[in-house]
Amino acid sequence: PWGPAGGLHSWDAAPTTRTWISGGRRQHSQDVVLKVQSVIIISVCPGCTGALAKHFTSAYPECNVTIFDLPKVACTAHFALLFVFTSGDFFKDPLPAADLYMLARILHDWTDERCIELLSRIYKACKPGGSVLLVEALLNEDGSGPLTVQLYSLNMLVQAEGRERTAAQYTTLLAGAGFTNIQHRLTGRLYDVVLGHKDEAK
Numbered sequence: 001p002w003g004p005a006g007g008l009h010s011w012d013a014a015p016t017t018r019t020w021i022s023g024g025r026r027q028h029s030q031d032v033v034l035k036v037q038s039v040i041i042i043s044v045c046p047g048c049t050g051a052l053a054k055h056f057t058s059a060y061p062e063c064n065v066t067i068f069d070l071p072k073v074a075c076t077a078h079f080a081l082l083f084v085f086t087s088g089d090f091f092k093d094p095l096p097a098a099d100l101y102m103l104a105r106i107l108h109d110w111t112d113e114r115c116i117e118l119l120s121r122i123y124k125a126c127k128p129g130g131s132v133l134l135v136e137a138l139l140n141e142d143g144s145g146p147l148t149v150q151l152y153s154l155n156m157l158v159q160a161e162g163r164e165r166t167a168a169q170y171t172t173l174l175a176g177a178g179f180t181n182i183q184h185r186l187t188g189r190l191y192d193v194v195l196g197h198k199d200e201a202k
């Protein structure tokens with residue numbers, strides 16, 4: 001296991017967050033260190049290059065990375081031979097156990113009820129002491145912007161059943177699924193991160 005000295009920094013968990021941190025819009029308090037050996041990346045775009053998984057693997061070669069997506073995506077993904085690919089429906093099929101689950105631009109597709117349903121399934125599959133990392137564009141708490149995120153939200157309303165949310169709204173969803181010690185980071189870039197933990201004892 002990775003210890004704090006050589007551990008995976010929580011905000012490194014998505015490879016691009018390294019640059020996000022340095023461009024952060026706000027000061028943040030103490031960081032946490034995650035002990036991560038197994039990672040599940042929940043869903044990638046059909047036909048995409050698997051860039052998140054590739055970056056993660058090159059930054060943390062000790063980690064086992066598994067991509068989980070619908071069977072039709074497994075057939076089209078260019079990276080199928082590079083990573084373990086588990087196909088299934090994340091609302092129905094068993095999710096593999098892991099230390100960290102990364103969901104980039106997934107929850108914004110769904111209603112609050114569906115988000116809690118998915119997060120609850122992840123919470124159950126997550127190893128004790130594990131975490132979930134959301135990569136989403138966060139709205140200001142008063143909904144006043146950023147303009148790009150407001151426009152994304154409109155787009156999600158038209159194209160899917162979801163919307164963009166504030167950090168507090170994601171915190172409510174994560175807490176509703178059982179996650180604790182929820183923290184978020186604004187990056188100063190388009191995508192921000194929200195991290196939730198599952199207690200060691202659970």
Ligand SMILES: C[S@@+](CC[C@H](N)C(=O)[O-])C[C@H]1O[C@@H](n2cnc3c(N)ncnc32)[C@H](O)[C@@H]1O
Nearest residue numbers: 043044045046069070073088089090091104105
């Ligand atoms: C908006 S894309 C986000 C993809 C990627 N994480 C990104 O940031 O580009 C949503 C992804 O969710 C997957 N997806 C949708 N419904 C799913 C389900 N029920 N089970 C598993 N994956 C699903 C889609 O196949 C797609 O890859």
